[in-house]
Amino acid sequence: MTLPASIDEVQETLGATGYVCGRALATVVFLSLRLGRPLFLEGEAGVGKTEIAKALSAALGRRLIRLQCYEGLDASSAVYEWNFPAQMIAIRTAEAQGSADRDVLNRELFGPDFLIERPLLQAMRPDEHGAPILLIDELDRTDEPFEAFLLEALSDFQVTIPEIGTIKAPEPPIVILTSNRTREVHDALKRRCLYHWVDYPGFDREVEILNAREPDVSETLSREIVAFVQSLRTEDIFKKPGVAETIDWAKCLLALDVVDLSPEVISDTLGAILKYQDDIAKIEGSEAKRILEEAKATIEAA
Ligand SMILES: Nc1ncnc2c1ncn2[C@@H]1O[C@H](COP(=O)(O)OP(=O)(O)OP(=O)(O)O)[C@@H](O)[C@H]1O
Ligand SMILES: [Mg+2]
Secondary structure (H helix, E strand, C coil), X not given: CCCCCCHHHHHHHHHHCCCCCCHHHHHHHHHHHHHCCCEEEEEXXXXXXXXXXXXXXXXXXXXXXXXXXXXXXXXXXXXXXXXXXXXXXXXXXXXXXXXXXXXXXXXXXXXXXXXXXXXXXXXXXXXXXXXXXXEEECHHHCCHHHHHHXXXXXXXXXXXXXXXXXXXXXXXXXXXXXXXXCCCCCHHHHHCCEEEEECCCCHHHHHHHHHHHCCCCCHHHHHHHHHHHHHHHCCCCCCCCCHHHHHHHHHHHHHCCCCCCCHHHHHHHHHHCCCCHHHXXXXXXXXXXXXXXXXXXXXXXX
């Protein structure tokens, strides 16, 4: 599919995949596609950062290639590796057959048959459906040397493999980077990108997201769930629930045939929205009751 021609079209095509996209996010997505700039998304956990890459991939019919970052991720796991076990077997076989011509073997061993392509290299390969989407997820989990390496890879979209040569992307991939901001990502990398802070959605938008994801939850219950979670986010707790938790909770309540929130139901199912015992202990019981009353009051006032 061709790239969206307007911000409205971005909202529409993402909306068709079930992703509810506010105007500000749609604008940076549009600009990132139009200008061919990487999109850097930061925000709390579970607010839809990773999902946007998946939604874009579905909306545009492009392949999604994901590089999941973690501590200790290095260039070889991100770009390419040689298939060492297969190389060993090939050497053994050649030796056993007595056909080990050193030069030929060397050339074969370091040729495409033994190359394992990792996400960055995969993203540089041509694709009949157009440039793929490269999701570099949770960048803040890697270290600075890897960031520096990435900075270079993102600037020229080419990879040099000494034994094979330089591979260049015919068309640069659409790059989306995400971070939970457990540490600051370097300015130099940010400067290359368009930046957007993905915040918790407002009440109406979160209800809309919940309807899009769990259409079987009644309108009344959806509003109660969202109002409760939104109130909960204003409490002094260690880990605030994201949109993912709102959706999970709704699923649980649906499975339990709950039609209306009550303090008892909330206490029984808190594990769907709070993942730390301290937070649960704090909210259980009278606090849950108070927050629920607060939530119901905001719904009535709206
Ligand atoms: N705007 C939205 N529209 C539709 N669904 C959404 C939206 N935002 C979040 N979600 C839902 O919330 C879930 C979590 O989103 P996602 O995994 O993208 O969060 P994240 O920001 O990447 O979180 P983390 O930082 O923990 O990786 C997704 O499965 C998605 O269904
Ligand atoms: Mg994510």
